[in-house]
Amino acid sequence: MMSRTKTISAITALFVIAACASKTDGGTGTGATGAVQIFVLPEDSIANGLEPGNGPENVQDGWTVRYSRYLVAIGNFRARRTDNGDAVTDPTVYILDLKSAPTSGYVAKEFTGLAAVRWDKFGYDIPNAKAGAKALAPTAQADADFMIANGYSVYFEGSGAKSGKTVAFKWGFKAGTSFDDCSSPDGISGFAVPAGGTVQVKPTLHGDHQYFDNVTQGVEITKRLAQWLQICDKDANNDLTLEELKGCDVVTALPQPPYDLTSVTDQDMDGKITVYDYVDTQLRTFGDYQGDGECPTRASLR
């Protein structure tokens, strides 16, 4: 008969071995698999614009913002398990017309046969469009050609209006950025694949970051302000161009306070920080996850 000490030692050894093993196989030990569908969703601010008001999602200085066209390049979806290094990726890049997005969003990719465990790393790119990027229906091929020809990561047309004044804009940016370590709004990283089922993950693209009063990090603790649309329209012709943005000094257009310009960088390398740099920087943050979840690890793409 085994002594009590030996019994405890044996149980301990088996427990530890089992516990260590569970670190490397995801803890299932079942071999079960499932799938993940990747939906790209435009936030309501792109579909329906921004309203003036005092609510947390409102533009607080009285401006109404509407978009009539909103194109984006997105793809290179990827997921990984840090416990064993398993990874899946699809380098395809799509051009999406977010104003014409299906109600449930664009189904951009489905990965099947994934281990039914948590894949704790998820990421994607919003790159500068290059040849080979595909228009995903109902996006028009002409829109994809336009994005590729200009190398834009994002392009939008629209207007801001306040007190009878309307300022129109048509802006394309080459703000290619990778978004990684995506977490849901409650901070859970990646996604869990159900055994025999399909989980939906939703990269969510926001249309309001260029009106934030700071460059948000994590939770969106910010106010939305748009008076700079009028301040930067130097010729007062109600058509705000990129050249006007490049000449619009943040010192007068985005005063601190109420703004905090930490993390805004000189994107056009002209030695000054202008509203162009501010908008460009914000367009490197607008890729979110599962609604308002963040993808905090970002890097510029050329």
Added chain:
Amino acid sequence: MNVSPLTAFALLALTACIDASQAPIAYDAVAVARGNGVAAAGAWSITLTRADVALGPFYFCAAASGSSTLCESSVAEVRGVTVVNALASTPQFLGRVHGFSGAIQSVSYDLGISWFDTQRAATPAPALPGGHSIQLEGVAKRGAVSVTFRADIDVVPQFQGQNAISTAPAKAAVQPANGRLAIVLEPAAWLKQVDFDAVALTGERDLVIAPGSSAHNAILVGLKNLSPITFAWSESQDPVATP
């Protein structure tokens, strides 16, 4: 004590399963001034004669963002606030960094004015120069035109619970052998976005820059965006000056 082979195996297995811990370490932080108090801003040349800067506290984070919402616990920190002469030619001691070995990717920090969760408003540290984060004095010249200036700069956190600089890059793989953190600042370059042309047009030749003014905003842009403070770790054990 006799240990059975099975017990030894169990202990060995248990040890193998535990991740290696990060070692607690402490090392010096110093302020290093760059630029000799001189910078060019368009056609203007700027020369500082005074640059007193309050630095701290600093919180270093292993995550890519050091903001309070994404980095709830720091991996290293400098807790105090120290006022340094940012024109000094030798490094100045700021305090000890207390933390752990391992990767650092970002930092959040204040310049003497903090707004902790326990405070109702942003609050200056007692030691601030004139009650401000920064005091600068100097002269800007463009040909025969000369504008002297004196600036009181407040770098204030935007929200309760956040630092004034909510996140900035600071990359290192800190080892116990690392002897020193250098916090590098170039104060003359903080004036690069000040519109001295506009000042000259007003006829003003003795400019007082106070919080809320355009020039104050421009200096915040210089500090946060054009010439931000940088961080470098080294094994140097050279003696440093005490402010």
